[in-house]
Amino acid sequence: MTGSLLEVIALDARDAVAAEEGGADRVEVVADMAADGLTPATETVASIARECALPQMVMLRADANFTPESLDKLVSAVKELAEAGAAGFVFGFLTSEGVVDLEATQTLIHAVSPLPWTFHRAVDHAADVQASWRAVRLLPNLATVLTSGSPAGVTEGLPVLRARAEAGDAGLILAGGGLKLRHIPTLLDYGVRAFHVGSAVRSAWTAPVDPHLVAQWRALIDRDI
Numbered sequence: 172m173t174g175s176l177l178e179v180i181a182l183d184a185r186d187a188v189a190a191e192e193g194g195a196d197r198v199e200v201v202a203d204m205a206a207d208g209l210t211p212a213t214e215t216v217a218s219i220a221r222e223c224a225l226p227q228m229v230m231l232r233a234d235a236n237f238t239p240e241s242l243d244k245l246v247s248a249v250k251e252l253a254e255a256g257a258a259g260f261v262f263g264f265l266t267s268e269g270v271v272d273l274e275a276t277q278t279l280i281h282a283v284s285p286l287p288w289t290f291h292r293a294v295d296h297a298a299d300v301q302a303s304w305r306a307v308r309l310l311p312n313l314a315t316v317l318t319s320g321s322p323a324g325v326t327e328g329l330p331v332l333r334a335r336a337e338a339g340d341a342g343l344i345l346a347g348g349g350l351k352l353r354h355i356p357t358l359l360d361y362g363v364r365a366f367h368v369g370s371a372v373r374s375a376w377t378a379p380v381d382p383h384l385v386a387q388w389r390a391l392i393d394r395d396i
Contacts, residue, residue: 177194178365179367185270197225206235210245220255225291261288271302316340319349332363
């Protein structure tokens with residue numbers, strides 16, 4: 172990855188427009204942040220596409236779990252979401268034993284192909300995080316891995332993010348999940364160049380994205396690149 176990437180969570184077109192105004196590079200489009208982000212309505216993706224030029228990475232997740240009970244439903248949603256304006260997708264599954272569910276994940280990779288995709292923070296919840304990274308990093312069309320390094324967030328996960336960067340995965344890391352402005356210099360030192368924010372650019376999940384806060388992140392991320 173060259174330069175830096177700032178991805179902002181958007182719940183609707185208003186969020187996406189504000190993210191674009193603040194200098195974001197792309198949006199992750201989700202519904203229901205109380206469940207850590209579920210698949211949005213096709214209408215939401217379409218309305219964002221009409222009002223905002225940023226690429227949309229659209230969540231494919233039917234419920235708050237990481238297991239793929241609703242896989243058929245997600246596969247069926249892909250075509251409509253892509254036609255509505257999705258530039259890529261966000262998904263990833265674990266088995267009940269906490270191992271990356273390669274069969275389910277590859278089913279969705281095939282469904283969204285040739286569009287890129289992000290493996291989301293399921294990777295942080297795996298029983299063996301290092302093994303989950305080894306499984307994920309070689310999958311086709313993988314753009315980024317959304318990770319905080321720990322289920323508890325970036326503060327606790329910094330040692331894992333550093334280890335992954337030192338192992339050669341800095342270009343895959345999309346750092347997010349409890350990400351704070353104070354983490355950015357450290358992550359840049361690790362070689363991480365992609366960052367994902369949600370609550371950090373709004374006063375509450377019930378409030379819209381604040382373009383001024385997005386601009387703060389943009390300025391800090393770009394300062395040393």
